[in-house]
Amino acid sequence: MNDASPLAFTNEPHAAPMSAADRESLLVNPGFGRVFTDHMVTIRYAEDKGWHDARVHARAPLQLDPATAVLHYAQEIFEGLKAYRLEDGGAALFRADANARRFAESARRMAMAPLPEELFLESCRQLVSIDRDWIPSSEGGALYLRPFMIASEVFLGVKPASEYLYMVIASSVGAYFKGGAPAVTLWVSQDYSRAGAGGTGAAKCGGNYAASLVAQAEAIREGCDQVVFLDAAERRWVEELGGMNMFFVMEDGSLLTPPLNGSILPGITRDSLITLARAEGLTVREERYAMDQWRADAESGRLREAFACGTAAVVTPVGRVRSPDFDFTIGNGGPGVVSARLKAALVDIQRGFAPDPHGWVERLF
Missing domain, CATH: 3.20.10.10 (D-amino Acid Aminotransferase, subunit A, domain 2)
Known part of the structure; x- marks a missing residue:
């Protein structure tokens, strides 16, 4: 698939999401970076396939081979942006297009495959949509999105990887400083x-x-x-x-x-x-x-x-x-x-x- 082509996301809702009562108790005082939502986004890249396998699914641990390139050569980048609760109950992203551009620039600097900007944006939209109930309504609260990408090829040798795993996770947050x-x-x-x-x-x-x-x-x-x-x-x-x-x-x-x-x-x-x-x-x-x-x-x-x-x-x-x-x-x-x-x-x-x-x-x- 051409890297610039849009991808259709496969949506796999969590089979056992957190109960509304438990979620609301966490959102009273979420702190920063400790409370995570039910879902995540993953998209894969390979030189012979381009970007493929875009999925929204239950948040879960990663299984990595001990020789996965990121663990040895630190090819890794990330972003941080927020989804905000609006007065009428809706939600909005702020300057996510700027995050998408910076993410692509970071990828180029780290010799990684740049993620198309529209794919970055759509991954954030997809995750906020499925985990919308995790956006705190308290003053200063937001849903912090963490898009990131790692070199996922399994090899030992100093060279740019040929395979990458892009992910987005989300965290309900309050104030950064206590x-x-x-x-x-x-x-x-x-x-x-x-x-x-x-x-x-x-x-x-x-x-x-x-x-x-x-x-x-x-x-x-x-x-x-x-x-x-x-x-x-x-x-x-x-x-x-x-x-x-x-x-x-x-x-x-x-x-x-x-x-x-x-x-x-x-x-x-x-x-x-x-x-x-x-x-x-x-x-x-x-x-x-x-x-x-x-x-x-x-x-x-x-x-x-x-x-x-x-x-x-x-x-x-x-x-x-x-x-x-x-x-x-x-x-x-x-x-x-x-x-x-x-x-x-x-x-x-x-x-x-x-x-x-x-x-x-x-x-x-």
Whole structure:
């Protein structure tokens, strides 16, 4: 089958789905990434067949040969997006087309077979449709979708695999940070880098996150919530957190965010906030920002707010920044006016409370 051809999905509903009562008890306080729905999507790829065998079926463990390529050579990519409950009981996806494009770009960077974007979108629609009752109706709740792909060919040898398994699972989620996190404290990593020029920093692959975990563990030991990484070459320029992009709000109301340079993930929430800020008439500069300048601007008051952003946490204010050499507070150490306004504007579009002039929302039912 030609890779660009649409595939018909085989729908195999779960023979024994969770009872409504048990499901509702889980949705009262789902946390993040712990409560999973009844179903999953799988699609297979082989060089001689292209993409084939698209199925929606009961969520189940995978059975992998010990020589499956992903276990040895880390050919793996993933995405994260949300389905939101609308006021009338319907549901919508937010900028899923952007996730589809980024997924294909990540695949190309990792020498994997790119999944056609329409097939990515349809897989998400199919899963949300069959597991629609798992979307929390609580404030801040959503159905988090995790599309991912692994090299499934069985072999030992350093080369791109010729077979891949694409999957989508879903998790009912609440707030990413416990207690809603009015503001987080960041630890500046001095010994570790997330990615470097020519590396995989712009791809959403598991290896980037694995490499960040030792620094994140260090941050937790130091009483911080997240780690912020500097560039790999000079250890001077602010890049991003382990899983979120950074923004800085200056005293003149302008915003600054580190530029996409190949080592920073092109966040969809980042792009959305830039668009919303500029629509409000705010100046947004994509410029390098040095760590020593960040500290100086915070201490002088030139920097009024800082926040991190991503699909999971949306917009998270940064109140304090620490390292072995310094410890400083940003503004009043809590949420800022600009970050709160941008978050509200974004969430209102995602949940259908406000008009969507950018065509970002796709209503599913």
